[in-house]
Amino acid sequence: MIELSHVKKTFQSGRGQVNAIADVSLSVSGGCFAAIIGKSGSGKSTLLNCMGGLESVDRGEIVCFGMPIHRLAASALSRFQRSRLGFVFQRGNLLSYLTVAENIGLPLTLNGIVGQIRTKRIEALLADIDLQSAAKALPHELSGGETQRVSVARAIAHRPMLLLADEPTASLDTVTGQRIVQLMRDLGKEHGCTIIMATHDREITASADPVIGLKDGKVVREEK
Template sequence: MTVTDIHPRPLYELRGVTKTYGQGAGQIHAVRELDLTIDEGELVAIAGPSGSGKTTLLQLLGALDRPTNGQVLFEGRDLGKLADGELTKLRAATIGFVFQQFNLIPTLNARQNVEVALAPQGLPGDVRRSKAEHLLASVGLERRGDHLPSMLSGGEQQRVAIARAMANEPRVLLADEPTGNLDSVTGQEIMALLRSLSLERQQTIVVVTHNQEIAATAGRVVRMQDGAIVDGEPTVAEAGR
């Protein structure tokens, strides 16, 4: 591309995406004929009750799985057509993941947990260290780098996990119930952090949550039920932003 597009572009375009688990009578349609566009820089919440297909959808967005039918286009590329090795490369280079369980390495301090994610970049040790410190500062943890995960609160551990997920400057951050292990105040603080990353860096972020109040603070809420979108219209967050 030689032309720079100043308007938001679709990062994802999902067309008729279906994901079916199992065979015959035991088949489960986890995601059904779903159409969805996510623009660059959007903060989108995927909301819905347990079992509605949110995690399945996130795994499709994260190139962790392929649809049974339909297309998942990421920057115009059909993920379903990429080989396993290409999907692995794409995930490592362009997608950051955040989970409900923070999944930090317990024997490494906060800074080292972020450094692990920087390792593939092959930077000299001191550069890697200062980059990790910078990433921790960007999530409000400038003074916690030397702390082991066990010495951090749940909210702080999730911040480390977000810093780690940002290490490869991903095109998109995908978070599955990132506030699920946190009390409601801390959960809202994590959402505030994600909103600031979205606003200040135009970071595209997709947050899966079963929590309506958490979802309402995103710029856009996509509601799922039984594998389908029941309300895909952009909604103005009740809490404002």
């Protein structure tokens, strides 16, 4: 379970202090597919980053599967992120100098998964995303949808407990976007992974539970 209690995050800008996250409390059960929905600037990305420990919080507590990530030392937080967290970025964020197979295998290497286990897992994931023929391709040779499929495979390769996705379909057409979401759900279900996705696409939320609405950094709706 992921639990947030009275989380607050502010930023300084040329216009003064911005309350990106304002006293947010919520919980997401393990193994579910949750959606955070809201317009651009509502705080979705910041909330995801705080959940994954990519950004610190000014106040409040974040507990992921019993681990208070906001209190962890840098080394312990890094281990948590490396072993238990997967992140799908809006534009894939693949490493340009690595092939598709190497990008997928990176989190395996970082977690000490090597040899035949690593090779077979990469092959299985390439089959899952239907890109076996692109194993040796570089990211610039991929389409937008293919890039996101590789990004999902990379995020799930080490079988994390928590998968965070920040607007993964924003730059894709509707059909490709739906395919990416289904891929995430299928892989997450196969490996028992909790998925939390930030989105402004209300079609995606049709199969999500819970759906958490954000406006100006505040929870305005939470549906079970």
